[in-house]
Amino acid sequence: MAALGNNYWQFRNKHGRDHKYTPEAFWDEAEKYFKWMAGRSWVKHEAIKSGDMAGALVKIPTSTPMSIETFCLFADIAHQTFLNYEKHTDFVEVCSRIRAVIEMHQFEGATVGAYNPSIIARKLGLTDKTDVTTNGESINVINLGNGAAAKTE
Numbered sequence: 001m002a003a004l005g006n007n008y009w010q011f012r013n014k015h016g017r018d019h020k021y022t023p024e025a026f027w028d029e030a031e032k033y034f035k036w037m038a039g040r041s042w043v044k045h046e047a048i049k050s051g052d053m054a055g056a057l058v059k060i061p062t063s064t065p066m067s068i069e070t071f072c073l074f075a076d077i078a079h080q081t082f083l084n085y086e087k088h089t090d091f092v093e094v095c096s097r098i099r100a101v102i103e104m105h106q107f108e109g110a111t112v113g114a115y116n117p118s119i120i121a122r123k124l125g126l127t128d129k130t131d132v133t134t135n136g137e138s139i140n141v142i143n144l145g146n147g148a149a150a151k152t153e
Contacts, residue, residue, distance in 0.1 A: 019085070020077060023094045026085070030098045033066075033074045040064040065115050066102045067123070 021029060041061040048056050072079045085091040086099075103124055110120035121127070 019088075019091075020081075021075070021085075023090050026075075026091065027094045027097070029075045030071065030094075030101070033071050034101065036074065037064060037066050037070075063109065063114055065109055065120070066105045068099065068102060071098065071102065 041063055044060045044062050045057045046060055048054055048058060068082060069079055072082050082095065086095040106115065106120045106123060109115040110117040
């Protein structure tokens with residue numbers, strides 16, 4: 001227990017570490033990332049399906065999808081740091097803008113077929129659920145006492 005009259009805590013002028021970025025510098029880093037990603041591509045090999053060249057492989061350059069995770073690697077911060085920045089008042093707007101640009105890029109890429117729509121839908125938290133078993137009705141389960149359960153209508 002601290003002695004009475006101990007006021008050393010008052011000498012501290014800040015609590016915690018400084019942020020690696022200011023909001024302005026964070027946006028500048030995001031712009032560098034966006035430009036860097038625009039220049040990156042993967043080469044996809046597809047077989048020609050018909051004609052004289054059927055079976056031949058063709059190299060097709062495809063763009064690389066952006067993600068918050070790759071932005072964090074580019075900016076040399078942990079993913080958790082980005083999530084913390086999103087909660088910090090000074091960074092809310094810039095993080096929201098960065099996330100919007102990346103999610104728009106993912107969505108548009110999936111829409112035009114550049115990226116796998118199923119993977120991007122999961123990444124963006126989009127779901128398409130269909131109830132094919134109960135027509136929206138709840139299922140009532142009764143315990144039979146022997147570890148088994150039975151469905152009631």
